Amino acid sequence: METHHQSLVEWLPGFFQQWSENALALNAPTTTEKIDIDIGQLMTFFSRLSTPLQAVQHRVLSFDPWAIAGLKRKxxxxxxxxxxxxxxxxxxxxxxxxxxxxxxxxxxxxxxxxxxxxxxxxxxxxxxxxxxxxxxxxxxxxxxxxxxxxxxxxxxxxxxxxxxxxxxxxxxxxxxxxxxxxxxxxxxxxxxxxxxxxxxxxxxxxxxxxxxATRFEEPMWADYRKVGTLHESASMRQMAAHSAFCFLERMRNF
Structure with a gap:
């Protein structure tokens, strides 16, 4: 069976469109049709969602160690x-x-x-x-x-x-x-x-x-995705990588 891999940005609009249609169907007073939830598709959705959420948490919600260190423009x-x-x-x-x-x-x-x-x-x-x-x-x-x-x-x-x-x-x-x-x-x-x-x-x-910073980013993200989950000290790897990516963000603003 052929598998199509879509990005989260491409996939979410269709998901919420189907969600709203199903919600309307459930709330319609005249419908008696039973709606079955495809457990396999739902599990696939959440498995695809985990990686982008990790990236968001890693790049946006975490603190910037270089701001605390006072790098500024020195x-x-x-x-x-x-x-x-x-x-x-x-x-x-x-x-x-x-x-x-x-x-x-x-x-x-x-x-x-x-x-x-x-x-x-x-x-x-x-x-x-x-x-x-x-x-x-x-x-x-x-x-x-x-x-x-x-x-x-x-x-x-x-x-x-x-x-x-x-x-x-x-x-x-x-x-x-x-x-x-x-x-x-x-x-x-x-x-x-x-x-x-x-x-x-x-x-x-x-x-x-x-x-x-742009030249650094793509190969560094490729390396992080390849090695990050397999590294023997995954938590330490994540902290070090987070520090590196935070510095790339600072580089873009000089």
């Missing part, structure tokens, strides 16, 4: 949470899923040589000083065996003089063994940096917080 704190999300060993439980979504945004038509994944190791650091110079403090450094990435995070602060220019030179220098490297400029608008000369030959990935 760049240093938000950089630390973003680094946590990008760390394949992070306690969020998504492994390398968010990192690979970022790499996919760097691996564009202009930068096809950039790898889609690390092969052996990947270290993510915040507040990195690659050359020991405090003027070159980088918000996030991703150092993998087969690529090197620096991320400059902006929310409200202005760029320093020649800031992105310096980061390009530093990333190129640090990408030993001829690893592909990249500099990501993350801003609310996804704008081009002003601190880079027009003749700079290096490729810069300019992303908005909203765009990055």
């Amino acid at each position: 760049e240093v704190r938000n950089s630390a949470v973003l680094a946590w999300l990008l760390n394949p060993q992070g306690s969020h439980g998504f492994g390398a899923v968010p990192l690979y979504a970022l790499l996919a945004s760097i691996r564009t038509a202009e930068n096809q040589a950039f790898p889609a994944a690390f092969t052996r190791f990947c270290r993510v650091r915040v507040e990195s000083n690659p050359n020991g110079d405090s003027k070159n403090r980088v918000d996030i450094e991703i150092d993998a065996d087969n690529f090197f990435v620096l991320i400059e995070v902006k929310i409200d602060a202005f760029e320093q003089q020649e800031q992105i220019e310096r980061y390009c030179l530093e990333a190129e220098k640090r990408a030993t063994k001829k690893r592909p490297w990249g500099v990501v400029f993350l801003t609310p608008q996804g704008r081009q940096p002003k601190s880079m000369s027009a003749d700079n030959p290096h490729f810069i990935s300019c992303l908005s917080w909203r765009d990055l």
Whole structure:
């Protein structure tokens, strides 16, 4: 027998339409027809309803831990949470899923040589000083065996003089063994940096917080649905995932 899978949004209008028709039929004084309830269909309805309700409870009715932590628009704190999300060993439980979504945004038509994944190791650091110079403090450094990435995070602060220019030179220098490297400029608008000369030959990935959150969301939800119910510590997995999804919502509002 062929089974048709409909979303809750598609399925509910028909259900309530049938419900109202049956209710009218029950209340009609002239009817004596007995209405049988299909128990199988009713059970199917409630089984389909459970997943959307869990999603609503998970995303809307629960608290936002980052609001309590006071992240607001503070760049240093938000950089630390973003680094946590990008760390394949992070306690969020998504492994390398968010990192690979970022790499996919760097691996564009202009930068096809950039790898889609690390092969052996990947270290993510915040507040990195690659050359020991405090003027070159980088918000996030991703150092993998087969690529090197620096991320400059902006929310409200202005760029320093020649800031992105310096980061390009530093990333190129640090990408030993001829690893592909990249500099990501993350801003609310996804704008081009002003601190880079027009003749700079290096490729810069300019992303908005909203765009990055969108790139993260689909693969993270797919991973959560696949692993969430099977995880050996399901409740801990749900709390960690909730924190991650709350941060994505904050990213959309920068």
